[in-house]
Amino acid sequence: MTATTTTAFDSGARTQNPWVKLYILLAIAVGLTLYSIGVGAIRVPVWETVQTVFGVGSGKFDYIIQQYRMPRIAMAWIVGTGLAVSGTMIQGVIRNPLASPEIIGITAGAGLASAVLLLGMPEVSVQFLPFVSFLGGLIAAALVYVLAFKRGISPARLALVGIAVSAVFTSGIDYLMTSFPVQLDLALIWLAGSLWARSWEQCIAIAPWILIMFVGCLMMAHKLDVLALGDEQAIGLGVRVEPTRLLALAMAVALAGASVAVCGTIGFVGLMAPHMARRLVGGQHHILLPTAALVGTLLVLIADTLGRIISPPVEVPAGVITSIVGGPYFIYLLYRHRGW
């Protein structure tokens, strides 16, 4: 254990084959997916569920299974992957175990943009929400990058600027929430992050985007490993540090921005998933990234499933549940990495 607790980026001294763990995770995620299709406010018999999934059911539960549960579960895979891979990239670039999409301003930027739309401009259609949210995340991340740029990006400066910019944006959200307490409902659901009533159309719109980015991240895996050694070593090993960092951050922004755009800000997944994955399979990005994606998927899937079955027919947003787990986990991380 001493080897594993000294730094966040150790290889993990893992004895077992990490690929085996990856497949075990995959099996768990698939199992949970099946379970999640079977549970909810309305009881659907198991065999009927299976038949309906394959389109040969009685038709009675077609909507519930095919149009309600399945798209949101698919969405859990998509945004779980998006947020977790984004977090992994950011932690890799900033070399800070406490970094997450929140830290480079994406979450706060997307949140503020959504709040402006939902609260400040109630006459504008909510159909614009995903675009506005994505744009907000992008602007905030660009702002963080520009402000942190001083002959290159130092990881620590990026993190500090990110926290400062996020704080400004978050106070903007607070201002809007206190100014417009009446129209809060939609905004609160959005800011909490929820998979409620997601459609196949939304899944299809976002899935290729996340998939391409994910593949792009995997192609950068080796460079990220080298970057983790520190700037001097990375330069010594022939990696062009600044362009690599910019590209990795851009991918992270695109992934988290797209995820937040469709589901709101599901908190802490981008922080927790890379950590758990690193504990499981070590710090090599070619295995860390897919593992984090699966852990992220599991977190979102568990949160959403719980949210649906805690007190039906009332739904608890997935983001509320991830935050309940994520808050204490963050404190645990702070404790574990004190003095970092």
Place this chain on the structure above:
Amino acid sequence: MSRKKYFFKRLSILGLISFLVAIPLTSVQAGKVIKHEMGETTVPDNPQRIVVLEFSFVDALAAVGITPVGVADDNKGEGALIPEIASKLGEWTPVGARKQPSLEVVSSLNPDLIIADLKRHEAIVGELNGIAPTIVLRGLQGTYEDNVASMSVIGEALGLSDQMEKRIAEHRSTIEALAAKVPASESRTVLPAVVWADGFNAHASSSYTGELLEKIGFKNAIQSAPGKPYATMTLENLIAIDPDVIFLMKYSDVTIVDGWKSNPLWNVLKAVKNNQIHVVRTTLWAKFRGMIAAEIIAADAIKLLY
């Protein structure tokens, strides 16, 4: 297994998912076309199983003696409704919170008409239409007149236009009769306000309740432009406006007003000096917004002031 193989596995999962997307939606039935806030929807001629996702629509159905099969009741059951309306209804099924109704439960009720609120449900209209023909109206955001106009649309959608128009005419005369009880010389200003633990939200002249009270002859202390129905206020704001009568709709047992009472400034208010602060039924005054509710609100206000 190599990385590549793993990707193919992922790809095949995605492939399976997209295959399942290709499942056809239900076909469109014959019926009539209803124009509403989000376009036009073909609604069956005489819908029998109606799900309502906002309270003002429950009021509309009750006004013509129809019981919805599902009501978004915020998980409060009968308590979500005012007794005057609950007693008019038969059995209905709760479908979750108004802001996040459970589409599973809505779907399980096999509705043939869904009535949704523009502000709350705009984002899920596509999903709702996948379950049943959905009409979208201004319930939460509407003014009093918007609301009466919505009642007409609901009557049309139900295939009960005649009954609904008759009920609306009755409503108009009830309100006129109530207005006649308010003397023309009435010069007091009123201010209805929702209060909770840390907020005071005034309902100005262009709000639902504000407009209704103006209709029967009570001038609102805040004359607001259309589309600006509410105003968040501090004690200082309230003193500056100094309404003659305040109606409090309490969202929590202890409210911000309890704190203000210990402030010496509180006693400066005309409404305090003249003992004209009235705590009213929150569900009725702040949530219902329909003809039945409006008639009771108007009658209550007159009873409280004379």
